[in-house]
Amino acid sequence: MLGLLLDHISTVDFILLNVALGLSIYLTLAVGLLSLANAGFLAIGAYTAAILTAQAGWPPLAALPLALLLGALVAAPLGLLVLRLQGVYLAIATIGFGEIVRITALNGDKLLRALSGDPRLTVFHGAEGITLPYSSPLPVLGLPVTTWLLLLYALGLVYLLATLQRSRYGRLMVAVRVDSLAADTLGVDAVRCRMLAFVLGAAIAAGAGALSTPVVRVVDPGQYSFGRAVDILAYAVLGGMTTWVGPIVGATVLTALPEMLRPLQEQREVVNGLLLMLSIIYLPRGLADPRLWGGWQRWPAALRDRLAGGTTEPLPAPPQRGPG
Amino acid sequence: MEQLPQQLVNGIWQGAALALFALGFALVFGLLDVVNLAHGATYMWGAFFGLVCVTRLGWPFWAALPGAMVGAGLLAVLLERLAFKPLRTLTTGSLILWGGFLLLLLGLVGFHGGEFQAALVGLGAVLMLLGLVQDYRAARPLLQRSMPYLAPMIASIGASTILISLARGQFGAQVSRFPPDLFPTTPYPLGQAVVIAPIQLLVLAVALVLMIGLHLLIARTRTGRAIRAIAWSERTARLLGINADLVIAQTFFVSGALAGAAGALLGLAFNRIEPTMGTQIELAGLVVIVVGGMSSIGGTVVAAFLVGLLRVLGVAYVDSSFRDALVFALLILVLLARPQGLFGRASSTRA
Numbered sequence: 001m002l003g004l005l006l007d008h009i010s011t012v013d014f015i016l017l018n019v020a021l022g023l024s025i026y027l028t029l030a031v032g033l034l035s036l037a038n039a040g041f042l043a044i045g046a047y048t049a050a051i052l053t054a055q056a057g058w059p060p061l062a063a064l065p066l067a068l069l070l071g072a073l074v075a076a077p078l079g080l081l082v083l084r085l086q087g088v089y090l091a092i093a094t095i096g097f098g099e100i101v102r103i104t105a106l107n108g109d110k111l112l113r114a115l116s117g118d119p120r121l122t123v124f125h126g127a128e129g130i131t132l133p134y135s136s137p138l139p140v141l142g143l144p145v146t147t148w149l150l151l152l153y154a155l156g157l158v159y160l161l162a163t164l165q166r167s168r169y170g171r172l173m174v175a176v177r178v179d180s181l182a183a184d185t186l187g188v189d190a191v192r193c194r195m196l197a198f199v200l201g202a203a204i205a206a207g208a209g210a211l212s213t214p215v216v217r218v219v220d221p222g223q224y225s226f227g228r229a230v231d232i233l234a235y236a237v238l239g240g241m242t243t244w245v246g247p248i249v250g251a252t253v254l255t256a257l258p259e260m261l262r263p264l265q266e267q268r269e270v271v272n273g274l275l276l277m278l279s280i281i282y283l284p285r286g287l288a289d290p291r292l293w294g295g296w297q298r299w300p301a302a303l304r305d306r307l308a309g310g311t312t313e314p315l316p317a318p319p320q321r322g323p324g
Numbered sequence: 325m326e327q328l329p330q331q332l333v334n335g336i337w338q339g340a341a342l343a344l345f346a347l348g349f350a351l352v353f354g355l356l357d358v359v360n361l362a363h364g365a366t367y368m369w370g371a372f373f374g375l376v377c378v379t380r381l382g383w384p385f386w387a388a389l390p391g392a393m394v395g396a397g398l399l400a401v402l403l404e405r406l407a408f409k410p411l412r413t414l415t416t417g418s419l420i421l422w423g424g425f426l427l428l429l430l431g432l433v434g435f436h437g438g439e440f441q442a443a444l445v446g447l448g449a450v451l452m453l454l455g456l457v458q459d460y461r462a463a464r465p466l467l468q469r470s471m472p473y474l475a476p477m478i479a480s481i482g483a484s485t486i487l488i489s490l491a492r493g494q495f496g497a498q499v500s501r502f503p504p505d506l507f508p509t510t511p512y513p514l515g516q517a518v519v520i521a522p523i524q525l526l527v528l529a530v531a532l533v534l535m536i537g538l539h540l541l542i543a544r545t546r547t548g549r550a551i552r553a554i555a556w557s558e559r560t561a562r563l564l565g566i567n568a569d570l571v572i573a574q575t576f577f578v579s580g581a582l583a584g585a586a587g588a589l590l591g592l593a594f595n596r597i598e599p600t601m602g603t604q605i606e607l608a609g610l611v612v613i614v615v616g617g618m619s620s621i622g623g624t625v626v627a628a629f630l631v632g633l634l635r636v637l638g639v640a641y642v643d644s645s646f647r648d649a650l651v652f653a654l655l656i657l658v659l660l661a662r663p664q665g666l667f668g669r670a671s672s673t674r675a
Binding site: 084087095099230233269276280 | 359406407410411414422426429432433471473474475477478479481482483484485486488489490492493603607610611614643645646648649652653655656659660
């Protein structure tokens with residue numbers, strides 16, 4: 001088991017990374033916003049970490065809080081501007097933001113040279129990207145330390161989101177998603193709720209970007225294109241958008257599947273597209289839909305009931321309520 | 325400053341091609357309120373259809389262009405039945421269609437050569453045809469549902485992934501080119517230091533003809549009236565006896581044909597055809613329909629020329645690498661100042 005894990009350690013790393021990204025877009029989807037800006041925030045985090053570690057010599061972990069902060073700092077004014085938009089318009093505006101981030105990374109050196117007047121200043125390295133010096137990561141308890149970091153990050157996010165889902169804010173988020181107008185009239189501050197989800201999602205994506213640098217080793221603008229934003233969305237859609245389990249299932253399936261389909265070579269993307277279409281048409285609530293699995297979990301109980309002749313203890317009666 | 329007239333000429337012919345592409349986007353959005361993100365992939369396949377007609381079938385370009393349009397149009401219709409229609413109404417026919425599609429993909433992707441592959445592809449194609457017919461004939465659907473706006477967009481993203489991946493399998497990831505002597509290259513002088521190449525003139529002419537044709541189709545014909553009626557309210561249109569499924573299929577055909585024309589023309593003009601060529605124009609097309617007001621045809625055309633000029637002038641006077649950043653900055657500005665688009669009026673002139 002451990003051997004298998006170690007053989008595919010880069011796949012495991014990417015699964016954990018994509019789980020974190022799927023959870024970051026889940027936060028915005030959970031308040032009913034379709035934002036495709038997460039690839040842009042991922043780029044912001046990755047570039048921050050790459051510049052600080054490869055060029056300023058910071059330790060990798062020290063870049064994480066800065067990336068989180070920077071993601072949130074960029075997201076806050078952007079959110080103030082674009083969260084007034086609805087539906088498709090918000091999606092298109094955030095696609096625009098992602099492209100602007102990518103183009104800025106691609107041409108950041110030109111901009112910096114023009115601003116500073118130093119014609120040899122090189123920070124972003126254009127389309128080639130920043131290559132991190134290779135050092136094999138320290139093994140801790142049999143696994144590389146980078147994997148542990150990603151695992152801790154993903155687990156921390158799961159804890160955060162699971163707590164959030166059952167908290168007052170989680171219920172407010174559901175209310176805003178299901179009927180924003182009704183939530184507004186009930187005194188829920190929908191704008192603040194959306195803003196919070198957007199900024200938190202952006203910070204999570206930027207943090208994932210910072211942790212991704214030792215795994216990807218080369219940070220170049222091509223990785224953070226529109227296609228990446230779409231991939232991130234696909235994790236949440238395939239898994240389901242109503243609970244935090246969804247993005248985890250979706251990211252795991254969509255990251256592991258292409259690895260298993262190596263014999264199909266260039267055409268293995270077909271399977272990803274197919275899964276996305278099939279799930280949105282035939283399973284619109286996603287693979288991790290509680291209703292789908294709830295039915296299966298009840299099978300053994302139903303079977304046992306049948307076998308035991310219906311003598312199992314009845315469920316405790318619900319508390320008495322008035323009619324209605 | 326002396327190169328300004330030349331830049332204007334470049335902006336105008338590129339804007340015309342962009343308008344062709346974006347009109348297909350706007351048409352579908354006006355009709356169904358769906359952003360069809362597979363439009364870029366349809367455009368790319370249109371370019372490849374044109375290339376196949378010229379290089380493998382040996383057609384002249386004047387015949388390959390309609391070939392590309394018909395091919396891309398049919399592809400768009402198929403896409404509508406596979407990705408969008410099951411989201412509205414699910415029928416037995418669409419299940420058969422999907423079964424055939426899965427077999428076809430299995431045949432295309434899973435096996436290399438041999439009779440088994442040919443048999444799978446053939447069987448899949450026949451099943452898909454049966455499914456299409458059955459889907460069209462169906463009087464009572466299995467399921468009728470209303471989807472959130474997100475669903476069709478995601479389905480089209482999946483379709484786009486499949487189409488790009490299939491193109492990569494069929495034609496390779498490298499750049500394909502038309503034979504170099506297909507079209508004369510000596511540019512015509514238009515004035516002092518202003519020239520236009522024959523192919524650029526052709527792009528402009530074809531685009532203008534198609535735009536006028538589209539305008540006449542929407543404004544003057546029975547089909548056009550039906551399209552406008554469905555854009556207003558699909559339910560009412562159905563109650564009035566309009567065959568909405570047929571009209572939706574026709575609209576998708578027109579939309580795909582416009583994308584196919586743009587693909588074949590721009591593929592020849594830049595002589596660069598590759599599986600990922602749809603992504604950049606798709607982003608530009610999104611900007612165009614937002615600036616133009618999502619579904620107004622006149623607004624889309626004006627916005628396309630605006631974006632085309634902005635891109636060309638951005639290359640000439642700012643920096644080539646920032647031209648798309650300029651375009652997206654325009655997008656965000658327009659969204660913030662006038663979310664209904666520069667030329668849009670709130671749900672009045674649609675489709």
